[in-house]
Amino acid sequence: xxxxxxxxIAFSILAFALVMACKKNxxxxxxxxxxxxxxxxxFSALRSAPQTFTVTAGIGKKIKGASGTxxxxxxxxxxxxxxxxLTSGTVNIELTEMYSVGEMIANRTSTTTSYGVLNSGGxxxxxxxxxxxxxxxxxxxxxxxxxxxxxNKPMSLYVKGENNTDSITVWAITKMGSLLQSSLITDTSxxxxxxxxxxxxxxxxxxxxxxxxxxxxxxKNVTITVKFGVNSxxxxxxxxxxxxxxxxxxxxxxxxxxxxNSNEMTFKGWVPTGxxxxxxxxxxxxxxxxxxxxxxxxxxxx
Numbered sequence: 001x002x003x004x005x006x007x008x009i010a011f012s013i014l015a016f017a018l019v020m021a022c023k024k025n026x027x028x029x030x031x032x033x034x035x036x037x038x039x040x041x042x043f044s045a046l047r048s049a050p051q052t053f054t055v056t057a058g059i060g061k062k063i064k065g066a067s068g069t070x071x072x073x074x075x076x077x078x079x080x081x082x083x084x085x086l087t088s089g090t091v092n093i094e095l096t097e098m099y100s101v102g103e104m105i106a107n108r109t110s111t112t113t114s115y116g117v118l119n120s121g122g123x124x125x126x127x128x129x130x131x132x133x134x135x136x137x138x139x140x141x142x143x144x145x146x147x148x149x150x151x152n153k154p155m156s157l158y159v160k161g162e163n164n165t166d167s168i169t170v171w172a173i174t175k176m177g178s179l180l181q182s183s184l185i186t187d188t189s190x191x192x193x194x195x196x197x198x199x200x201x202x203x204x205x206x207x208x209x210x211x212x213x214x215x216x217x218x219x220k221n222v223t224i225t226v227k228f229g230v231n232s233x234x235x236x237x238x239x240x241x242x243x244x245x246x247x248x249x250x251x252x253x254x255x256x257x258x259x260x261n262s263n264e265m266t267f268k269g270w271v272p273t274g275x276x277x278x279x280x281x282x283x284x285x286x287x288x289x290x291x292x293x294x295x296x297x298x299x300x301x302x
Contacts, residue, residue, distance in 0.1 A: 047107045050094035050127070057130070058087035067097040068145030069124055070197065077140040078128065085138060089130050096125040099147065101243040101250040105280065110241075110252045111212065112270045113158070117219040120248045121146055121155050121198050121211035128206050139202040144211040146196040147248060153213040155198045160208035215249065219272045222299065224253060226281065228263045238283035238291075240267040242299070244275050273299045 055061045057078045063071040071093070078086040098104045099122045104111065107125070111118040122144035128135040144155075198211050224240060236255040243250045253269035271277075280294040 048096050048098070048103060050096045050125070053093040053095065055091045055093055057089050057091050063093065063095070065095050065097050065124075067099050067122075068197075069095065069097050069122065070141070070143030070145075070199070071095070071126075072141035072143075074138075074140060076138050078130075079136045079138050081134065081136065083136075086130070086135065091135055092129050094125075094127040098123040098125075099145070101245050101248065104250040105241045105243060105252065108252070109208070109210075109250070111210075111215075111249045112251050117215035117249060117251060117270050117272055118158070118210070118212040119153060119215055120250070121153070121213070123208070123210045125208050126206040135206075137204050137206050139204050141199065141201050142203045142209065143197045143199040146198055155211050155213050157200055157203060158210040158212050159205055215247070215272060217272060218274065219270055220299070221270050222253075222268070223256075224267045226265050226267065228265070236265055238265075238281070241280045241282070242271045242277050243280070244272055244277045247272065247275060271299050 051065055053063050055063070055073050055078075058075050060075055061073050063073070065071075073091075075087070076085050078091055080086060096107065098107050098109060104120070104123060107123075109123055111120040124142075124144075128137070142157075200211075203209065226240070236258040238255050240253040240255075241250065242253065249272060251269055251271050253267035253271070255265055256268045257266045258264070265283075276296065276298050278294055278296050281292065283291040
């Protein structure tokens with residue numbers, strides 16, 4: 001029996017009555033259906049709209065995102081699909097910034113790896129194209145604006161750990177780039193005056209990138225079971241996010257099984273234990289709608 005428990009009360013949502021508790025599901029009856037595909041394409045409308053910039057290949061340029069992300073492209077920063085350095089032409093850059101736990105969850109990202117929880121110093125999604133064709137990174141500099149709750153942590157870069165473009169992002173650590181600065185910097189070319197940043201000198205990939213430090217305190221890989229008041233689902237679907245704003249941690253638990261007899265759905269994933277958090281349940285209703293509920297609580301080790 002998994003003894004990690006959620007301290008939650010019963011609640012109702014649209015015609016449903018749900019009660020959450022962490023437990024191991026030992027029912028092996030044929031009515032339990034393992035999730036066999038991602039059910040998250042319907043959540044794409046929640047994603048943030050990217051910011052757009054243009055850069056001339058072969059010429060260095062600095063870009064600053066609305067939330068403070070710094071991108072410095074060198075004359076040799078861009079490559080074509082064959083690995084050739086691009087020295088001319090217009091490169092279109094799309095930048096999506098995710099610094100708050102709300103932005104991370106809305107964009108289907110997390111602060112977890114396959115083996116634990118991360119403290120995030122910011123996440124971005126970068127897309128580069130030229131003439132409608134994908135452009136690849138050779139190396140460029142990237143900086144994340146550090147929030148007060150992570151300023152003193154030694155950060156590393158993480159990249160998306162799987163290739164499904166519409167799934168929940170789980171991160172994998174990378175050795176690319178060295179952390180040049182994790183304290184106050186002054187750079188008039190960036191219009192920065194005494195700003196706390198994490199700066200990496202040679203990032204070598206676009207797409208999903210995360211600035212993180214492994215979570216220092218206790219976390220557990222838990223199973224959370226949600227019981228519904230009426231029978232409404234055919235298979236496991238949706239997600240349960242658990243966010244810790246004070247830690248800059250956002251974990252998303254995957255729906256793993258649905259028991260039609262007991263009308264219970266189980267979610268599995270990593271969560272910190274102890275601090276106050278917010279649970280947000282998102283379950284697809286149909287192709288255009290989903291059920292949503294959120295509530296404060298915490299995960300404990302009792």
